[in-house]
Amino acid sequence: MKRVIWRPYWNYEKEEKWLNEMAARGWLFTDYSWCRYVFQEGQEGEFVYRIELLENLPTHPESQKYLHFLEGTGIDCVASYLRWVYLRKKSADGPFDIYTDLESRIAHHRRILKYWRFFTWLELIVGFINLALVIIVWFDEGFLSNNLWMGILLIAFGFMFAAIGAPVKKQLKRWIKEKQIRES
Amino acid sequence: MPESTERGALTEAVFYILLSLFAPMHGYGIMQNVSKLSNGRVILGAGTLYGAINTLLEKGWIRSVINDTDSRKKEYIITEIGKVAVENELSRLQELLRNGNAILGGQML
Numbered sequence: 001m002k003r004v005i006w007r008p009y010w011n012y013e014k015e016e017k018w019l020n021e022m023a024a025r026g027w028l029f030t031d032y033s034w035c036r037y038v039f040q041e042g043q044e045g046e047f048v049y050r051i052e053l054l055e056n057l058p059t060h061p062e063s064q065k066y067l068h069f070l071e072g073t074g075i076d077c078v079a080s081y082l083r084w085v086y087l088r089k090k091s092a093d094g095p096f097d098i099y100t101d102l103e104s105r106i107a108h109h110r111r112i113l114k115y116w117r118f119f120t121w122l123e124l125i126v127g128f129i130n131l132a133l134v135i136i137v138w139f140d141e142g143f144l145s146n147n148l149w150m151g152i153l154l155i156a157f158g159f160m161f162a163a164i165g166a167p168v169k170k171q172l173k174r175w176i177k178e179k180q181i182r183e184s
Numbered sequence: 185m186p187e188s189t190e191r192g193a194l195t196e197a198v199f200y201i202l203l204s205l206f207a208p209m210h211g212y213g214i215m216q217n218v219s220k221l222s223n224g225r226v227i228l229g230a231g232t233l234y235g236a237i238n239t240l241l242e243k244g245w246i247r248s249v250i251n252d253t254d255s256r257k258k259e260y261i262i263t264e265i266g267k268v269a270v271e272n273e274l275s276r277l278q279e280l281l282r283n284g285n286a287i288l289g290g291q292m293l
Contacts (some may be wrong), residue, residue: 052231064190066234072257073212074228094219100229101197183195 002042003027009163010111012051012084019049019086032079032086047088048096053112054083071170085159101184102175109172115164120158127154194273197228201236201246202262202270210257211237224255245269 009015019029019037021132024045056063058080067077071094074093079086089096097104130151134144194202197218204217214237215228237260240246245266249259262270 067232069211070230072210073215073233075230095227097229098225098231100227100232103195103197103236104232106231107235184197 003039003041005006005037007037009165016049018076018149019051023047023049024135026097026136029088030078030082034081040134045091047079048091050087050089050096050098052085052087053115054085054099058084058085058107081130102179103183106172106175106179108176109168113165113168116161116168120165123154123161127151127158130154133146193276194269195236196226197232198236198240199270199273200226200228201233201240202266205246205260205262205266208259208261212257216259223248240266 006017009018011022022029022039026041026044027039028042028047029049054060054063054066058064058067058077070077070087075087075089075096077085078088087098099108130147130150134147134151137144168169200218200221201214203221204214209217211230211233215230215233218226218228230287241260242249243265244263246260246262249261
């Protein structure tokens with residue numbers, strides 16, 4: 001049996017937790033497209049899921065090399081979205097964490113923070129361009145209300161992405177501090 | 185004998201990876217071996233291991249073994265420079281042990 005659930009997630013750790021809770025109840029995650037999760041009915045707790053942000057798109061040769069390596073350790077990539085990959089491993093094959101020391105965890109979270117920062121700046125810049133356009137054109141050709149609303153909306157999105165990045169940054173800072181005294 | 189210019193502590197993961205590679209081994213083999221060596225205390229994540237392998241390859245501390253039977257499971261082995269790094273680390277750890285035991289030995293043990 002197949003089940004499709006629509007749900008927005010902006011925290012990959014919460015998303016991961018949810019996928020694992022579904023798997024524990026026998027709903028195995030098999031596919032993802034924007035906010036859309038597909039589950040197949042299967043054995044309860046058969047798989048553990050992890051989500052990772054790659055450095056490149058999954059189709060990039062470097063990513064292919066990495067995913068190939070993961071395959072050799074019993075980890076399969078079930079779905080991907082932009083640079084995000086959804087990985088799973090059979091629970092019977094032992095514990096499953098992608099990163100097990102502070103250094104590699106820090107590197108992964110730096111990547112995630114950079115990802116959200118990109119969207120933050122993109123939205124803010126395009127937003128402000130829209131607002132500037134409204135002001136520039138106002139005197140000559142009248143008021144562009146569409147651009148005004150677009151500008152406000154994009155800036156709001158910019159702040160939203162900044163808010164998504166904030167907890168990632170907080171955890172990153174904690175780990176960097178922790179790394180001064182221990183390594184894992 | 186090639187001399188390693190690196191001083192400073194190795195991470196636990198790197199130390200155990202290098203120890204494992206005194207015999208040729210592929211990625212999954214290293215993960216299992218490290219877990220066995222440490223009685224299940226050190227579990228290496230595949231992402232952490234992949235990063236460490238690439239760094240060690242770049243440094244020339246390990247090299248890949250040409251193995252044409254199955255390219256999927258690439259095997260690695262420690263190099264002479266890598267062995268020197270392990271020896272340096274071992275004497276560093278022995279110093280830590282000596283000093284730790286000397287101070288705690290009288291009071292706690």
